[in-house]
Each structure stands twice: as structure tokens, then as C-alpha cells.
């Protein structure tokens with residue numbers, strides 16, 4: 702039985718949202734405050750909105766985060782945003798290794814580990830995503846894939862205060878399909894055991910979020926699973942009422 706871990710409900714806006722959407726972030730901040738005794742909330746808009754989103758949510762419990770950062774500290778990397786720049790924008794966290802970057806942009810676990818290291822050095826919380834594709838799931842390779850991604854992406858001596866794991870089955874992202882409750886429970890337990898093997902006590906305390914088609918109507922069931930310590934929400938984080946309904950479920 703693991704100890705009670707403070708949940709984190711994070712929203713990933715992906716490549717959605719313009720400055721007009723800041724009013725939605727303000728609504729989320731207003732609603733999230735009522736739950737701040739119990740859990741942490743985070744919204745990750747596009748890099749262009751980080752500063753303005755930070756300003757709109759100042760003084761509230763809603764944290765703002767980025768969706769990616771460079772694996773380098775600074776220099777001639779046109780178009781990249783460093784972890785220090787993300788921190789300088791007022792953001793407190795950054796997602797690294799999302800499957801849309803691992804698969805769509807060819808990022809390896811070694812790249813993801815370097816990004817997580819840069820993030821933690823910059824004082825950010827790194828949300829490290831892992832997850833199997835549908836093909837890997839159908840072959841029965843899910844645990845092997847997750848273990849390999851954890852071993853390859855999580856920096857040595859990671860602390861539970863600065864690193865969060867997000868388990869997102871790739872086939873569940875944006876599809877409306879989710880694994881069964883038993884499957885989520887089994888895989889989160891597997892991730893927990895693997896984190897303890899890798900990091901000892903810190904692994905026991907590290908948050909493990911579930912992501913992949915989390916919606917208001919399935920959030921309560923998912924929130925009730927042991928070793929699910931929050932959610933990484935895509936589509937349903939774009940609308941304050943949906944995101945806040947998920948927050949209430951945890």
C-alpha cells in the first residue's frame with residue numbers, strides 16, 4: 702500500500718489556443734483554487750502564451766507549464782526554447798517526452814532524459830511521459846516498453862519533488878479509448894515498482910499521472926485507482942468546465 706501522494710491535475714493544450722483563450726485559463730484558475738488544499742493544478746499552453754498566462758494566474762494556485770524544452774542550455778539552436786527560458790517566463794513545470802514528440806519528432810529516451818535534466822537544473826518540475834503504441838500493446842510488449850522508457854528517460858537520483866511520470870498509452874491519446882480500470886491499475890503498479898527499483902524511496906513518493914482520453918465522465922473511476930496520482934489531460938483541458946470537473950473527481 703503506497704502512502705497518500707498529493708495529486709496533480711495537468712492540462713496540455715498542445716498546439717491550441719491564442720491570447721483570446723487566456724480567459725479560459727483565468728476561469729480554470731478561479732475554479733481550481735477551491736481544490737488547492739487537496740491537489741495541485743497546472744495548465745501547459747503554447748510557449749507564446751506562457752508569460753501572459755502567468756500574469757493572468759498570478760496569486761492563484763494554478764501553475765503554468767511549458768510543453769517542451771531544449772536538451773541544450775543555450776546557444777545556436779534556432780527556434781528552440783531552453784529550460785531556463787521557460788523558468789524565466791514564470792512557468793514552474795515542463796512536459797518532456799510526450800509521445801507526439803517521441804513519435805512525431807523522433808525524440809529518443811536519451812533526448813528526453815537530457816531535457817528532464819535541463820528542466821530540473823532550471824528549477825522546473827519535469828513531467829516525463831512514457832507510453833506504448835497500439836502495436837506494442839497488441840504484441841504484449843507494454844511492460845518492456847515502459848521499463849525501457851523509464852530506465853532511459855528518468856535522470857539518475859531524480860527527486861519526487863521535481864520529477865513526475867505521466868503514463869499515456871499512445872493509442873488512448875485523443876481517441877476516446879482508454880485501457881480498462883484493471884489495466885491502468887496494473888500498469889501504474891508496475892511503474893511504481895520500477896520507480897522504486899530505480900530511485901528507492903523517491904520512487905515510492907513520485908507522482909504517476911494517467912493520460913489518454915481522460916474526460917469528466919471517466920475521471921472519478923480513474924481517480925480511484927491506487928498509484929494514479931493525477932492526470933495529464935489533453936482535449937478536455939481546453940474547456941474550463943471540463944477540466945474543473947476532472948479536478949473535482951480527484
Ligand SMILES: O=C[C@H](O)COP(=O)(O)O
Nearest residue numbers: 713874875913914935936
Ligand atoms: O498530454 C495529454 C495527452 O496526450 C492526452 O490527450 P487527450 O486527453 O486529448 O487524450
